[in-house]
Amino acid sequence: MEFTEKEISPLASLDVWEDDVLERYPEPNQPAKAKEEFRNYTDSDRQNTVREFYRLNHTYQTYDFVKQKQAKFLKFDKKEMNIWEAFNFLNTLVDDSDPDTELDQFQHLLQTSEAIRLDGHPDWFVLTGLLHDMGKVLCLFGEPQWAVVGDTFPVGCKHSDKIVFPEFFEANPDSKDERYNTKYGVYEPNCGLRNVDMSWGHDEYIYQLVKDHLPEEALYPLRYHSFYSQHREHAYEHLMDAHDHEMFKWVDKFNPYDLYTKAPVKPNWEEIKPYYENLLAKYLPATLKF
Numbered sequence: 001m002e003f004t005e006k007e008i009s010p011l012a013s014l015d016v017w018e019d020d021v022l023e024r025y026p027e028p029n030q031p032a033k034a035k036e037e038f039r040n041y042t043d044s045d046r047q048n049t050v051r052e053f054y055r056l057n058h059t060y061q062t063y064d065f066v067k068q069k070q071a072k073f074l075k076f077d078k079k080e081m082n083i084w085e086a087f088n089f090l091n092t093l094v095d096d097s098d099p100d101t102e103l104d105q106f107q108h109l110l111q112t113s114e115a116i117r118l119d120g121h122p123d124w125f126v127l128t129g130l131l132h133d134m135g136k137v138l139c140l141f142g143e144p145q146w147a148v149v150g151d152t153f154p155v156g157c158k159h160s161d162k163i164v165f166p167e168f169f170e171a172n173p174d175s176k177d178e179r180y181n182t183k184y185g186v187y188e189p190n191c192g193l194r195n196v197d198m199s200w201g202h203d204e205y206i207y208q209l210v211k212d213h214l215p216e217e218a219l220y221p222l223r224y225h226s227f228y229s230q231h232r233e234h235a236y237e238h239l240m241d242a243h244d245h246e247m248f249k250w251v252d253k254f255n256p257y258d259l260y261t262k263a264p265v266k267p268n269w270e271e272i273k274p275y276y277e278n279l280l281a282k283y284l285p286a287t288l289k290f
């Protein structure tokens with residue numbers, strides 16, 4: 001399927017999706033985010049682009065679409081880079097938003113990992129923070145925004161009405177296909193999420209990219225950090241097994257670091273660089289295949 005430029009990039013910036021998630025799940029006991037922090041959009045412009053983004057996401061993320069993207073990207077034959085080249089590559093992802101207020105992608109990763117490190121968590125959890133949005137490089141391979149970011153959800157079974165903008169699933173052909181539109185669809189009750197295909201995006205991609213190198217407690221947050229309808233709304237427990245529930249403790253622990261650590265002060269990179277060089281060398285091979 002061919003998409004127009006508007007359909008590929010409905011949002012001025014990938015961060016608009018994250019701002020929307022933050023509005024939906026504001027930090028407990030904090031004053032709601034001040035309106036002026038939302039860059040230059042008027043509220044209704046921003047809301048319209050977010051709606052359009054979800055409309056596209058919910059319409060086109062079908063079971064077949066996910067299988068096609070898996071076949072295309074899980075061959076990892078696009079680009080080979082060491083991790084520093086990969087961070088630089090990710091940072092070439094710039095969009096229309098105001099560069100003064102925008103943190104680059106690496107700063108978001110570093111702020112997330114630093115908050116985790118300063119709370120004294122294990123080093124692999126710090127690394128989870130540093131890597132979790134690396135999958136956004138999919139945008140640089142020409143993928144539409146709604147196939148890179150956005151809340152993720154299981155495909156191949158009924159869409160939960162706990163997913164944001166559930167009404168847009170009406171236009172998704174899977175919702176009319178009896179193989180896919182029942183509670184369990186192609187799955188068995190409590191089959192475990194390892195047997196479930198998620199809508200395609202940066203979570204699944206980074207998980208697949210590093211799954212041989214990190215402990216499972218790190219892999220769950222990488223793979224499911226955008227699965228808000230489960231980790232916030234508990235809408236898919238009928239597909240999860242006991243092991244998933246155990247591991248989702250780490251998804252829950254991770255999410256506040258992702259959403260709530262957008263500090264205006266940049267970490268002092270020169271000071272912490274040796275720590276991160278050691279951390280990356282400890283877990284990851286010299287180069288990664290994207």
Ligand SMILES: [Fe+2]
Binds near residue numbers: 133202225226
């Ligand atoms: Fe993310």
Ligand SMILES: [Fe+2]
Binds near residue numbers: 108132133258
């Ligand atoms: Fe993130």
